[in-house]
Amino acid sequence: MRVARIIVALFMVLAVGNGFAAVLPSWNEGASRTAIIGFVEGVTETGGANYLAPEDRIAVFDNDGTLWSEKPAYFQLLFAIDRVKALASQHPEWKEQQPFKAVLENDMEALAASGEKGLVELVMATHAGMTTSEFEEIVTEWIATAEHPKLKRPYTQLVFQPMLELLDYLRDNGFKVFIVSGGGIEFMRPWVQQVYGVPPEQVVGSSIKVKYEMRDSGPVLVRLPEIDFIDDKAGKPVGIHKFIGRRPAFAAGNSDGDLQMLQWTTGGEGPSFGLIVRHTDAEREWAYDRDSHVGRLDKALDEAAARGWTVVDMKADWRKVYPH
């Protein structure tokens, strides 16, 4: 029996030791890490003033710029560009037609000049007109083979190691984690389980309409060139309400597109946490905020201080950026 007790004690020491090492290891000691851990310990302390029942532990994370990089452009736009090039031989008319001409000539200035209208055309030409299963296959194939133009790595390697640890830390403490992104819901669903440990039904995003059809081969859902929902800015609380149906206790974002999600999450009565990832690391990732076209962080940065949100300084707070 004495041997048994020694073994149990040894296990406990090892467990505690592992626990210590395992909490947010890629985060430097500092105010951000301390605030996160303080919040999580508070809401999980049974009988504590800030205790949250497990069913109220809902966490929402923006994707682009919060869980993975978003430069030189949203990765979904780079996907659309790759798709235009892959489909060009079936569309000889694209050689003379904007925004496709710009894409095929790698003329990013002309592409930008095509504006939101051009962007929507690009998305519809590459994201609609096939069944949902076909689109899933296209995304799965692309994400497995495509490489970032500058960093020459698969996009799924350009996820932030400290944020992966934060997802795990929250889940280990009973949080149910959702992605709430301006990006396309069906662009994310095929790979988020493997990369983030988030199942498809815990993804909220922008969408185009789909239509049910019974074909000779069986039932299909066809993707239509028509916007269904834009999950950005004031659309994020709407999307959260629509898909999740309750107010989160934890929200993480990186841009003004996340402002209303952060307001909504931290504007209730119970304990809550708002987190902003600030891109301050030109060496290891990118540095940008108020003047950036992609991922502009301006109003949300102003509100962060007033509302007590934690602004993560990528350069100072993160021991490493990417998993590699």
Added chain:
Amino acid sequence: MRVARIIVALFMVLAVGNGFAAVLPSWNEGASRTAIIGFVEGVTETGGANYLAPEDRIAVFDNDGTLWSEKPAYFQLLFAIDRVKALASQHPEWKEQQPFKAVLENDMEALAASGEKGLVELVMATHAGMTTSEFEEIVTEWIATAEHPKLKRPYTQLVFQPMLELLDYLRDNGFKVFIVSGGGIEFMRPWVQQVYGVPPEQVVGSSIKVKYEMRDSGPVLVRLPEIDFIDDKAGKPVGIHKFIGRRPAFAAGNSDGDLQMLQWTTGGEGPSFGLIVRHTDAEREWAYDRDSHVGRLDKALDEAAARGWTVVDMKADWRKVYPH
């Protein structure tokens, strides 16, 4: 050590014994119960031909007529009627204005005559114009206090005991259970956790639009008198795809409104199960199918045989109907 082994063996016997007694006890022995158990044992048998990985064990259940009764009218319509009466003093004009006049005079014929247009007016007058939190409170209060006009019981007691057991049985076998109803998503979310063990984020339903607003008191979502999504008929596979993002392996419904959901669920490549609850019990519940205005079961009944769906005969298959 011998004593310990005997205790372990005893526990195993008890566990097996309990397991036997616990599986679908309110279902009579027969083809329906046998088919359900056969399917579940098949998809959970590691290495078996019909094995489904836990993440593919998605089950979807219609609500009205499948999990609870729907006569004399959908319970949500009875809620709307109660709301009109509660709000009538603030709307003197309703005394002369259809469909409100019909409701206030308990003239169900005139109400029916107001058609879909009248129904939408009734829904918008009672479901829109408040914040989402306010609506949640209204539903919570109503569901806790209102009584069924004929059966004189709270509506949450008019759920089907055999179906509650089926939800538990599927969950015990690793299924994630969703409700996919033509009813209002926000009419169901406040009480489905307590009644069905289904959390709010696993409810798919019809919805009206909401709008984010920052008020002096904090952020709110306001319910607008505008339809967002109708989760019925061909809308059900669309809703499933939108909210869940993968094809279910198990679907249960009771009417033609569930036809496309059943087709979609059982029209894929893996093992799947389609179930139809047929209302055959005029004594303990109601008996209706092809000619009913509420919950008409006609086309789906014709397809059931061709597609191998299990048609549950309420009278023959269910030992009891309600929990009481």
